[in-house]
Amino acid sequence: MKPFDYRRAVAPESAIADVAGNPEAAYLAGGTNLVDHMKLGIAEPRLLVDITSLPLDEVAETQDGGVSIGANVRNSDLAAHPLIRSRYPVLSQALLSGASGQLRNLATTGGNLLQRTRCVYFQDVTTPCNKRAPGSGCSALEGYSRYHAILGASDDCIAVHPSDIAVALAALDATVVVQGPSGERSMALTDLHRLPDSRPDLDTVLEHGDLITAVRLPGLPWAERSAYRKVRDRASYAFALVSVAGAVELEDDGGAPGEVPVIRQVRIALGGVAHKPWRATLAEETLRGVQATHENFRAAADAELERAAPVGDNAFKVPMVRNTMISVLHELTREYS
């Protein structure tokens, strides 16, 4: 590991100035990804600006009935927070499906969004990887691609984003508050992460020095009916093969007794399938205004997966996403369909 200076930030403004003014500086929060990457030689910052003392650790209701989450809120605290558990169960489940108890005690909300891919070639500095070393090639394309993308990949990169939380946040229409050298701005969570295109080295649209300070959830009363389902190689403590975050609101008139209700609103996002959390807009369009039946669930999944382009080892993900999405939709409409 390269030697580095360490500085404890006392205010966001000075922390941002310290990092923005030094191309070899990085923020340190929970460290669960960065410290590992420094050991592996993937990241070589010469200055770490520790932001864990900044007052970004509040979970608070907002005036529009939503919730604001400080970037330093630990994953374990957020998962257990009564506001999150009762109003956004999909987010609590996604948090609890990730990593282990020890890691969730360290990992932060902002850091989770900025964690990097678990592609084995990205993590192995002896192999070509366009994300780690631009222009060196993609080892996964003709290599071990079981964990890789089926949607939105490019000829340069087929890595997937590993976050569970980001998938739930994508479904919930969360926004990310970013403070940078020139002030504060906010963006939809779904606009934070990029598809790889020809620049897989860029995970997000953030500039060097930008600091995520908060994540905001809109008021969404019907998200009480939401769920996160994660499919993985072992029952716990593993990254997703695929995952589905869903929320459903049914028409409340319900039609005639015994009739299958109609879906008024629906949110679906997919994990483990793309370079970013994948909002399943085509599936949502298919489901809006139709009855909550198995056939309609399947048609929605098929609509989303029509563009799927597996690369070999990961063809199993297509039916796995389809079946998981159908299963989550059944779970969310169980007492009706």
Place this chain on the structure above:
Amino acid sequence: MEAEIILHVDGSRRALTIDTRTTLLDALRDRLGVYSPKKGCDHGQCGACTVLLNGRRVNSCLVFAVAQDGAEVVTAAGLAEGGNLHPVQQAFLDQDAFQCGYCTPGQVCSAVGMLAEADAAQPSYVTEGFRPEDSPAAADLDDEEIRERMSGNLCRCGAYVNIVAAVRQAAAGGSGA
């Protein structure tokens, strides 16, 4: 680059000068001679390095010591009080919850932290229901909950069955079922 820090380790105040690259795990083992936390994978994947940092279980291999100036660290070696083993330690002995023992200090610290989390109404991925009262207290954790909440600690000997029994015994506060 070097830094001076103070750590409170198992009740003792320890001052040391460290290279900023030193993890908390390496500071404990190589600089302070506190050998109970173990280096397994050194990448946060096995849990052998688990300690209680300011009261919460963490992987000490993923924490830079320089960022923990003033912190309170409890390792498995610091859990006993007045010559009596901690109930989790006693339960691991009673239930024969190890073979080689390498993962055991991490398992023990993880269990201590995990039981406190349960008593603080923290849910797990397998918890049913979304109200604080839906989270089982430590004494009410079933085996599925124990396995899920302890999944960050690997045991290459495969002593999991007895580890679950030991955690169950400690959680119940008695001799176990």
